[in-house]
Amino acid sequence: MKSEKTYTVEEAKRALERYCAYQERCHQEVEQKLREMGMIQLAIDEIIPHLIQHNFLNETRFAESFARGKFRIKNWGKNRIVRELKQKGLNERTIKLGLKEIDEDDYEAVFETLSRKRYNQLKKEKDKYRKRKKFADYLLYRGWEADRVYAKAKELIP
Structure with missing residues (x-):
């Protein structure tokens, strides 16, 4: 027993x-x-x-830490971070405060680096449409904004 x-x-x-x-x-x-x-x-x-x-539990602090960590370590986009925070039961206001921890210049730089890296991984793919799809799927899964992803796909894979 x-x-x-x-x-x-x-x-x-x-x-x-x-x-x-x-x-x-x-x-x-x-x-x-x-x-x-x-x-x-x-x-x-x-x-x-x-x-x-006694300040052991603070959801705003959690949201800020979560957003910072997932962005810096896992290179997640804002959509994925928002989705995960909603799943943890946080409200919109707290999520917005958490997202303020992500610097816009850093956000742009990480997106640029990640998209270039993925593009280079797809060099062997001959069909440009499959290449675009794989490229977009990779970035969308990581939570990057669709308009940003598709614009970058068209730019890199004409």
Whole structure:
């Protein structure tokens, strides 16, 4: 028989303080963690406000960190970042604040670099329409804006 550890509210608060201090979290992730710990709704309703009050949990800070990280590390475009943040249950206002962390000049430079890199990977493809499709699919999947992607495809693959 599997024995699952049970937590008091105080133990759960301390555990979640460490969990939130390690990296920025959104409310949804914290609530999921509490459910995995076997906490009842009454305890969850006490712990989450405690984390917010003591500044362990801040969705604006999470959105900013998420947008910065996914853009810089994974080279995601704004569409993909917005989609992922919505999936995590953040509101429009918070998402807009998160996107402000992305510098427009950096955004342009990363798009340019990424599109050139993908274009060079497709040198062997002979059919220009398949080449354009592969090029566009790659960038669209990563969340770059469609008008920007198609304009670059026409520019690089005439």
